[in-house]
Amino acid sequence: MLKESIRLAAREGAERIIESLTQRVREVDSRVNAYVQFDPKKIQRSQTKGPLAGVPVSVKDNICTRGWETTCASKILEGFIPPYDATVVEKLRQAGATIFGKCNMDEFAFGSSCETSAYGPTRNPWDLNRVPGGSSGGSAAAVAAGEAVAALGSDTGGSIRLPAAFCGVVGLKPTYGRVSRYGLVAFGSSFDQIGPITKTVEDSALLMNVIAGHDERDSTSADLPVPDYTKALGRGVKGLRIGLPREFFVKGLDPEIEKSVREAARIYQKMGAVIKEVNLPHTKYSVAVYYIVAVAEASSNLGRFDGVQYGFRAAHGNLRDLYFETRDQGFGEEAKRRILLGTFVLSAGYYEAYYLKGQKVRTLIREDYTKAFDEVDLLLTPVSPTPPFKLGEKLTDPLTMYLSDIFTISVNLAGVPAMALPSGFTKSGLPIGMQLIARPFQEETIFQAAHAYEQETKWFKQNPKL
Numbered sequence: 001m002l003k004e005s006i007r008l009a010a011r012e013g014a015e016r017i018i019e020s021l022t023q024r025v026r027e028v029d030s031r032v033n034a035y036v037q038f039d040p041k042k043i044q045r046s047q048t049k050g051p052l053a054g055v056p057v058s059v060k061d062n063i064c065t066r067g068w069e070t071t072c073a074s075k076i077l078e079g080f081i082p083p084y085d086a087t088v089v090e091k092l093r094q095a096g097a098t099i100f101g102k103c104n105m106d107e108f109a110f111g112s113s114c115e116t117s118a119y120g121p122t123r124n125p126w127d128l129n130r131v132p133g134g135s136s137g138g139s140a141a142a143v144a145a146g147e148a149v150a151a152l153g154s155d156t157g158g159s160i161r162l163p164a165a166f167c168g169v170v171g172l173k174p175t176y177g178r179v180s181r182y183g184l185v186a187f188g189s190s191f192d193q194i195g196p197i198t199k200t201v202e203d204s205a206l207l208m209n210v211i212a213g214h215d216e217r218d219s220t221s222a223d224l225p226v227p228d229y230t231k232a233l234g235r236g237v238k239g240l241r242i243g244l245p246r247e248f249f250v251k252g253l254d255p256e257i258e259k260s261v262r263e264a265a266r267i268y269q270k271m272g273a274v275i276k277e278v279n280l281p282h283t284k285y286s287v288a289v290y291y292i293v294a295v296a297e298a299s300s301n302l303g304r305f306d307g308v309q310y311g312f313r314a315a316h317g318n319l320r321d322l323y324f325e326t327r328d329q330g331f332g333e334e335a336k337r338r339i340l341l342g343t344f345v346l347s348a349g350y351y352e353a354y355y356l357k358g359q360k361v362r363t364l365i366r367e368d369y370t371k372a373f374d375e376v377d378l379l380l381t382p383v384s385p386t387p388p389f390k391l392g393e394k395l396t397d398p399l400t401m402y403l404s405d406i407f408t409i410s411v412n413l414a415g416v417p418a419m420a421l422p423s424g425f426t427k428s429g430l431p432i433g434m435q436l437i438a439r440p441f442q443e444e445t446i447f448q449a450a451h452a453y454e455q456e457t458k459w460f461k462q463n464p465k466l
């Protein structure tokens, strides 16, 4: 019997739950490939009696874990075992949680399909011929497949929310600064946030209670008190103003997804929320701006992987060759594309035309959100323009792949919090997700509305047949 929620797992006790999860991983992970590292011998039971006592949590492989290899699913970090825990991992352990395994991802979190991993793609538990979404595809697939109680992912441009939607689970990208990034291998430092991927909204709140908060080791983490997020559950949505941004319901949006999200709006209205249409006029620039600013930050962050300090080192004659060979052999194709693009947009002569301009448009996108939140408390949108696509379908066409992020990326540009949660299934049985977006540091409003909808619809009761 699978114990999928944090409360059930805690009641079951660490021993039994770890045993049954281990059994499940043995049964299905050769097909799903959600884990890049899973070794029951490595699992250290936490002895702490905190709020997560006995609860196993799986962690995306770009989050540093003492004693566990942390590779970002890249060959260049092969064999790298960090000497320290990321702050979120430290907090999990202090709360009594047990680190259960490291989850597969797109290499360095570059991707929307979990296919660029050096360890092979993760597959969608609902249809093994389809992608789980990316980049936190391993974390979302593990939770959906019953191979994890809960997991951490990271979201730079949709990487928690897209896989959560594709796998039919709940994924929260917190406000930029809500959760410490210390020990998260940096991709786009002004975008990256760690967040929970869980079966239920309550589990998401329980994890946020533990991982959120100020950290003096991350100067961008906000020094604000952390509320008890579970208090927001059960408040209902009476009087809550929910906006549907017109720019998110456009040509190209899959009709079944549109129907599902509009139906969710009707359900909210029935429960007492006020629904109105709003505008986010600069949305159409978000993919272009993101793929300038985020790759610029990525190219700079990836400079440190040179074969000297971390992981893989190529055979070499001299220092220059060592750098060249290590980076040539260590990075995959998409990582190289980002490094080249990022270096280009930052280079003298192009900086003003691309990077600087991108930053200016980013400000306009952020202002769109500020204005929309003068009118409403929450925004309701689709997560992805399409249901989960087939493996290989978009891999050779980067632009089409990047367009999968069209509804998630502006949230990271603005730094606001957003959650993806299940909103039904397509006729062919694939999960559909919807997105709730709130004002900065108003995760509570998201939890409040997400929980109300979840309790009304109970999509989480359905599980993939593996």
Ligand code: GLN
Pocket (backbone or CB within 6 Å): 109, 110, 111, 112, 134, 135, 154, 155, 156, 157, 158, 159, 160, 187, 294, 405
């Ligand atoms: N798909 C986006 C990208 O490839 C998102 C990545 C992320 O959020 N880590 O950049």
